[in-house]
Amino acid sequence: xxxxxxxxxxxxxxxxxxxxxxxxxxxxxxxxxxxxxxxxxxxxxxxxxxxxxxxxxxxxxxxxxxxxxxxxxxxxxxxxxxxxxxxxxxxxxxxxxxxxxxxxxxxxxxxxxxxxxxxxxxxxxxxxxxxxxxxxxxxxxxxxxxx
Numbered sequence: 001x002x003x004x005x006x007x008x009x010x011x012x013x014x015x016x017x018x019x020x021x022x023x024x025x026x027x028x029x030x031x032x033x034x035x036x037x038x039x040x041x042x043x044x045x046x047x048x049x050x051x052x053x054x055x056x057x058x059x060x061x062x063x064x065x066x067x068x069x070x071x072x073x074x075x076x077x078x079x080x081x082x083x084x085x086x087x088x089x090x091x092x093x094x095x096x097x098x099x100x101x102x103x104x105x106x107x108x109x110x111x112x113x114x115x116x117x118x119x120x121x122x123x124x125x126x127x128x129x130x131x132x133x134x135x136x137x138x139x140x141x142x143x144x145x146x147x
Contacts, residue, residue: 020054021072023047023108031083031114040114044077050104065102067135074125074137077110083121084143091120092140100134102127108134119143 023046031040048065055063075090082088102108112125120142127135 019072019076020066021046021069021076022052023049023073025073025076025080027080028109030081038113038115040083042077042081042083042112042114044073044080044110046073046077046108046110048102048104048106048108052104055104063104065104065106065108067096067098070098070102070108070127070135071096071137073108074110074112074123074127074135075139077112077125078123078139078141081112082141083114085145087144088121088141089144090139091142094122094138094140095136096138097136098134099136100129100132102129102134106130 026045026047028043028045029041031042033040050063052065054066054069058064058066071093079088106129108127108129110125110127112123115122115124117140120140123139123141125137125139126133127137
């Protein structure tokens with residue numbers, strides 16, 4: 001997972017050729033204030049096509065979208081919806097908990113809350129399909145102010 005994004009603007013980092021995930025992030029809501037939440041929140045969808053290359057080896061007779069790919073979707077969703085000005089860059093994968101599977105043909109929705117943190121942001125995301133929660137992921141980002 002590499003890449004940076006500028007203030008919620010989709011960049012090449014959100015569709016990187018280095019990514020194992022080919023699904024394109026569809027921004028539903030950029031990081032914005034939401035009543036009842038302490039900071040900005042965002043929502044991004046990914047259509048997980050049966051043709052995703054990761055399905056070939058994971059597992060041939062019972063394809064499941066790998067957990068690392070769910071984390072990658074959360075990362076790319078963050079890059080596509082980052083709040084504020086400046087550029088964000090991934091600082092840390094703070095936690096990941098995998099709860100349910102993601103199968104070929106699923107729509108993976110990543111809903112997240114942004115909270116200001118030491119020189120950047122904490123991004124707390126829930127990734128879900130129509131069957132329910134697939135993963136909970138917390139990422140740390142640093143903000144790089146550009147002149």
